[in-house]
Amino acid sequence: xxxxxxxxxxxxxxxxxxxxxxxxxxxxxxxxxxxxxxxxxxxxxxxxxxxxxxxxxxxxxxxxxxxxxxxxxxxxxxxxxxxxxxxxxxxxxxxxxxxxxxxxxxxxxxxxxxxxxxxxxxxxxxxxxxxxxxxxxxxxxxxxxxxxxxxxxxxxxxxxxxxxxxxxxxxxxxxxxxxxxxxxxxxxxxxxxxxxxxxxxxxxxxxxxxxxxxxxxxxxxxxxxxxxxxxxxxxxxxxxxxxxxxxxxxxxxxxxxxxxxxxxxxxxxxxxxxxxxxxxxxxxxxxxxxxxxxxxxxxxxxxxxxxxxxxxxxxxxxxxxxxxxxxxxxxxxxxxxxxxxxxxxxxxxxxxxxxxxxxxxxxxxxxxxxxxx
Amino acid sequence: xxxxxxxxxxxxxxxxxxxxxxxxxxxxxxxxxxxxxxxxxxxxxxxxxxxxxxxxxxxxxxxxxxxxxxxxxxxxxxxxxxxxxxxxxx
Ligand code: SF4
Ligand code: SF4
Numbered sequence: 001x002x003x004x005x006x007x008x009x010x011x012x013x014x015x016x017x018x019x020x021x022x023x024x025x026x027x028x029x030x031x032x033x034x035x036x037x038x039x040x041x042x043x044x045x046x047x048x049x050x051x052x053x054x055x056x057x058x059x060x061x062x063x064x065x066x067x068x069x070x071x072x073x074x075x076x077x078x079x080x081x082x083x084x085x086x087x088x089x090x091x092x093x094x095x096x097x098x099x100x101x102x103x104x105x106x107x108x109x110x111x112x113x114x115x116x117x118x119x120x121x122x123x124x125x126x127x128x129x130x131x132x133x134x135x136x137x138x139x140x141x142x143x144x145x146x147x148x149x150x151x152x153x154x155x156x157x158x159x160x161x162x163x164x165x166x167x168x169x170x171x172x173x174x175x176x177x178x179x180x181x182x183x184x185x186x187x188x189x190x191x192x193x194x195x196x197x198x199x200x201x202x203x204x205x206x207x208x209x210x211x212x213x214x215x216x217x218x219x220x221x222x223x224x225x226x227x228x229x230x231x232x233x234x235x236x237x238x239x240x241x242x243x244x245x246x247x248x249x250x251x252x253x254x255x256x257x258x259x260x261x262x263x264x265x266x267x268x269x270x271x272x273x274x275x276x277x278x279x280x281x282x283x284x285x286x287x288x289x290x291x292x293x294x295x296x297x298x299x300x301x302x303x304x305x306x307x308x309x310x311x312x313x314x315x316x317x318x319x320x321x322x323x324x325x326x327x328x329x330x331x332x333x334x335x336x337x338x339x340x341x342x343x344x345x346x347x348x349x350x351x352x353x354x355x356x357x358x359x360x361x362x363x364x365x366x367x368x369x370x371x372x373x
Numbered sequence: 374x375x376x377x378x379x380x381x382x383x384x385x386x387x388x389x390x391x392x393x394x395x396x397x398x399x400x401x402x403x404x405x406x407x408x409x410x411x412x413x414x415x416x417x418x419x420x421x422x423x424x425x426x427x428x429x430x431x432x433x434x435x436x437x438x439x440x441x442x443x444x445x446x447x448x449x450x451x452x453x454x455x456x457x458x459x460x461x462x463x
Contacts, residue, residue: 007412010398017394019401019410064394066403066410092392094405117405 014297017063026073027360039196040073041362050080067094076103101147109150121162127175166205188226194324195267233317236310250296267320303330326353379452386426
């Protein structure tokens with residue numbers, strides 16, 4: 001998938017339905033990864049009911065949403081997980097779902113292996129338990145490996161091993177590729193963004209500029225490694241990476257959260273980027289008519305990137321990364337490969353960075369209401 | 374199995390595994406099996422792809438539905454779709 005500039009302008013103007021729709025089924029999670037983009041932990045009592053979830057699938061099918069990225073929280077914690085994904089797949093809404101693997105036992109693996117149009121991504125954050133568990137918690141790596149074993153035994157071919165690239169995991173790219181290969185699986189890498197609990201750890205965990213340069217070179221040599229269009233901010237380093245190379249927030253991308261709130265992207269769970277909720281009239285009106293999405297689809301000015309010869313390669317980078325580091329939408333990406341973002345960051349104050357409007361972390365007062373507003 | 378190379382003398386049709394969604398620039402095509410997403414960048418191409426199966430050969434469809442000056446370009450687009458198995462011989 002790639003897009004030349006003319007088409008890119010059309011994509012930035014918005015589509016009849018998203019290409020990349022993430023649907024987080026629950027904020028409940030049995031792990032507590034330090035970089036969790038949705039600050040998950042406790043179930044929100046206001047979660048969409050099974051009936052609402054199935055109705056949403058029907059609407060997505062009618063809108064011809066080709067597939068949804070199902071996540072959370074840990075989606076397999078929802079008791080109706082299989083009902084929802086099986087209904088989606090039967091309605092020709094493909095499912096790509098992310099799991100920490102803890103609930104993926106042999107029986108679940110067999111059930112998943114029997115379904116068409118379903119992709120599974122099992123998350124680890126390093127090629128060994130020590131590295132991965134530092135981010136995801138003790139025992140999480142072993143649990144993820146057991147899930148991969150179950151999938152392989154069930155004959156699930158081509159599942160994904162999903163890794164967020166950190167300062168530590170970036171040193172293990174070859175080992176991670178070998179791990180995926182040992183299962184006949186594919187490696188999928190994602191950028192660490194300062195979203196959710198990631199706000200607090202981003203400065204310490206993000207790859208250095210030198211590591212990002214090596215990562216870009218590594219990816220250019222391996223077009224088969226999946227990136228979900230995650231690293232396009234690195235495209236000005238040379239060859240553009242596979243993908244649309246633009247920020248799709250509210251244009252080709254969006255998020256439906258567990259309570260039906262619609263955000264511009266899974267990495268901007270914040271009031272500033274909430275477009276509406278699916279409960280009053282469904283998802284379609286929010287996608288087509290929300291004021292926020294109209295704003296995001298208006299032609300963007302290159303802002304501070306105007307004088308950069310590489311604007312066409314990265315379009316100024318990731319909105320979420322800018323927002324949660326206190327930069328303006330028209331500023332360069334905080335990890336701009338020419339260091340322009342870094343210089344701008346130096347003029348902002350860490351304590352003034354926006355914090356997520358919603359937090360379901362379990363460390364919060366137990367029994368506290370689901371949402372902090 | 375490698376996809377069939379595009380030969381306009383054979384009958385081609387949209388794969389039953391493909392969903393098409395009209396968009397302002399043309400349409401998006403998604404192959405549910407191989408997960409390929411393709412942009413059909415003109416409404417003319419969309420109409421051609423939708424009606425391909427009605428003709429005995431792809432060449433006939435091109436002759437009927439596409440202006441002479443455009444046929445080479447559209448044939449090339451069909452070849453790309455064939456390579457991604459979005460259209461198949463059938
Ligand atoms: S200055 Fe802006 S356009 Fe240029 S590389 Fe940096 S982020 Fe991208
Ligand atoms: S805000 Fe960042 S993560 Fe979200 S669509 Fe834009 S580039 Fe991607």
